[in-house]
Amino acid sequence: MKQFPKRIAEDLSLIDLYDLSLVQRTGCYVLHEEELTIIETSASPSISHLISGLEKLHIDLNEVRHIIVTHIHLDHAGGAGLLIEKCPNARVLVHSKGARHLENPTRLIQGAKAVYGERFKELFEPILPIPEDRLVILKDYDKIKIGQNRTLTFIDTPGHAKHHFSIHDSKTNGMFVGDTVGVYYPQLDVELYLPSTSPNQFDPDDMLASANKIMSFHPSLIYFGHYSQSNNPDEVIRQLTSWLSVFLKITEEVTSQEQKNDKRSEHLFKALLSNVQGALFKQGVPLNHPVYQYIKMDLHVSALGLLDYADRNKVRTT
Numbered sequence: 138m139k140q141f142p143k144r145i146a147e148d149l150s151l152i153d154l155y156d157l158s159l160v161q162r163t164g165c166y167v168l169h170e171e172e173l174t175i176i177e178t179s180a181s182p183s184i185s186h187l188i189s190g191l192e193k194l195h196i197d198l199n200e201v202r203h204i205i206v207t208h209i210h211l212d213h214a215g216g217a218g219l220l221i222e223k224c225p226n227a228r229v230l231v232h233s234k235g236a237r238h239l240e241n242p243t244r245l246i247q248g249a250k251a252v253y254g255e256r257f258k259e260l261f262e263p264i265l266p267i268p269e270d271r272l273v274i275l276k277d278y279d280k281i282k283i284g285q286n287r288t289l290t291f292i293d294t295p296g297h298a299k300h301h302f303s304i305h306d307s308k309t310n311g312m313f314v315g316d317t318v319g320v321y322y323p324q325l326d327v328e329l330y331l332p333s334t335s336p337n338q339f340d341p342d343d344m345l346a347s348a349n350k351i352m353s354f355h356p357s358l359i360y361f362g363h364y365s366q367s368n369n370p371d372e373v374i375r376q377l378t379s380w381l382s383v384f385l386k387i388t389e390e391v392t393s394q395e396q397k398n399d400k401r402s403e404h405l406f407k408a409l410l411s412n413v414q415g416a417l418f419k420q421g422v423p424l425n426h427p428v429y430q431y432i433k434m435d436l437h438v439s440a441l442g443l444l445d446y447a448d449r450n451k452v453r454t455t
Contacts, residue, residue: 207315218265296344
């Protein structure tokens, strides 16, 4: 049963986009202001859910003024081209390092096809180009005022990707972080925040620096791309830092023992999963909890990014 959009803060709603046909996987945030703003679109198959959510909120597509994507990975921005066609008064706000790929998504398409193969079509099509005159490029600390008492401040936050920014919301003192400080699993009764270390631009030093930059705003809330919000920013950053250290240590162990590329990722995935399972089991989470469908999916991708980082780092130091 489809969920009704959830009002999560003052003049702020969350629409479940059913990314990958999963509940509570990827969300779209709706900021109810004079200049109606949405943050994140997910991939094109999610756009029907986004539009349905707006309809349930009694929002006409003509009212949408700003479509913000925190970064250009397809699970956050893949549907922006399709959505902008249906929102005649809107423009897409994007990081300066990502804009050209939204205008010409050829490389995004090629990269996704290489990873997802035959599943590409069902997961992502169509990926449509966005005309240059409907793109707004934002730089570090740029601001836009979307309501009488609401200003959004954009900050450059690499680590997960070089084309990633986060957005501070003055009204709620919340920070929309995309994947910068990880993934939150609201399906659990305990707090779990895991780093998202997907290929091919993951950098742990940048990720921690971005986390510190986010915390310099002293946010009261963290709004995740995956999924929903946390009112415990200090714990978010504590877990990010702790798990990132664990991830890197395990990666070093695996790469020192296993040289065959086709085996490294599976070995690393299993080692990461074992550590997460152990930590959650101590908190009373059974090994057959449904959340592991999400965690396993994330750790498979994170393992690839960790290995990519290890290989790049090895090249730099040899």
